[in-house]
Amino acid sequence: MGSLPHVVEDCLGIVQVYSDGSIFRLSDDQINFRNITVKDDGSVVWKDIIYNNDRNKDGKENLYLRLYKPITTKCITNKQQLPIIYFFHGGGFCVGSRTWPNCHNCCLRLSSELEALVIAPDYRLAPEYRLPAAMDDAFASIKWLQHQALSNRITYDADDDSWINHDYDRVYVIGDSSGGNIAHHLALRFGVGSPELAPVRVRGYVLMAPFFGGSLRTKSEEEGPDEPFLNMQILDRFWRLSLPIGATADHPLANPFGPLSPKLEPKKLDPLLVIVGGNELLKDRVEDYANKMKELNKDVHYFEFEEMQHGFFTNDPFSQVANMVLQEIKYFMCKTSS
Template identity: 55%
Template sequence: MGSFPHIVEDCLGVLQVLSDGTVFRSKTIHFNMPVIHHQNSVDFKDAMFDKTHNLHLRIYKPASASNFPPNGRPHKLPIVVFIHGGGFCLGSRTWPTCHNSCLRFASGLNAVVIAPDYRLAPEHRLPAAMDDAASAMRWLQSQALRENGVSDAWLNSGEVDFDQVFVLGDSSGGNIAHHLAVRLGGGSTELAPVRVRGYVLLAPFFGGVVRTRSESGPSEALLNLDILDRYFVMVP
């Protein structure tokens, strides 16, 4: 009789890879933070942006955004694309860490925020995540162009400024944002009329054969070197 599959990689019990290649990813992760619902200040909804890979994104829009500030001139809402973290292996637009941040960005910046999901490793190895981020940006372009007669009412109400787009990436999302910037290049001309004005990398997750400065310092309780090394084994 053959042996039963056994765990060969284990990331805090949340993600496990078995000897037969099966991947277990927990769906009951407990966060010691509540999900914020700013129902009176920000509206949000989900939309599919990639039918081929069944990928969705979440759109946040200030519910009471003023189109006419005190100077009387119309004001359009900038767009913030927020790419979540999770070591390329975990995370979702629905996680409290992502959702709560996007609510605050939409409210505090008075901006439309778009948070796309992307395919996760180890089932989908890099550069799948980078490809999906690019796909989300092309979806945004299709909204600006109103291609195929299909457009989202929130993005085509005349309140959104496709010429003022900013990409934020957290942790591995920062890595993805970096590669997105390299792929699109200065001015992001291939996305016209969408124009990316800047990229913000929040504690970007980079690593390689040579230790980075942060990896060489004191190890954190959660993101220790053993965990970080396991991530990079799974995602190449």
């Protein structure tokens, strides 16, 4: 008699892979978010929209994005168009959602403080959908915006024009952790001026502690303390479950400077703002990424926030250090807006 299936991979108790290949995933309402509560003061309105209607024709699951718009801003008062921010959540490509309270809080704050329409797409998660599924979905979500621009609308209600007044020429991509990895690959794909998205124009990319990997450990990975939400065992597990089967952390989707990764020197990119906590396991890898990009003459701005750990902005977007991050993003947007 064979043994019963048993757990062989466990991602934070949210996703479990069994020895027979079956996968168990908690629903969002079953997850304990460790006392992270939504802080919605009513200054921002939001709604969900399906962005991949074509997928439904094939019997595949729908993917949603969440739109956030501030009710009152200087732009609205002066009848000016709002910039557009894409926010891609983190989670090692294995967990995370636009509906999670930390992601929701983060987008509420970004929309209110930066006076912007924020678009937070979900994307397919591993191990059910391994990379490049998440990259494909991220690209599709921005192509959805292009369709809205070409249709001169951004609403699913014919009589609702409250979501229309936005500037498709001032789009910014912000990604946290694995979302930061997505932002990097979108920057490579779109290039300077994002011509294939016209009339949508991406002006810059903000990478918050981008989730990159590599077969060689960095000093911060070897010596850094375990973080509340992250340690090396979790990092390694995320890569095992999210990369194509048999791939290593030097895969081009994990390591921007791996042996099989495309050469970045000839690629022309829009500006990058790279942010990391000074006490993160990923700190050295992120800093190395920023330094190498600078050596390749890319327009990179790097900021390290002392003593902060992974997810410090997303998990507490109303903190004092989060205010500092928002000021850097605001300055970056202002500098790259023309």
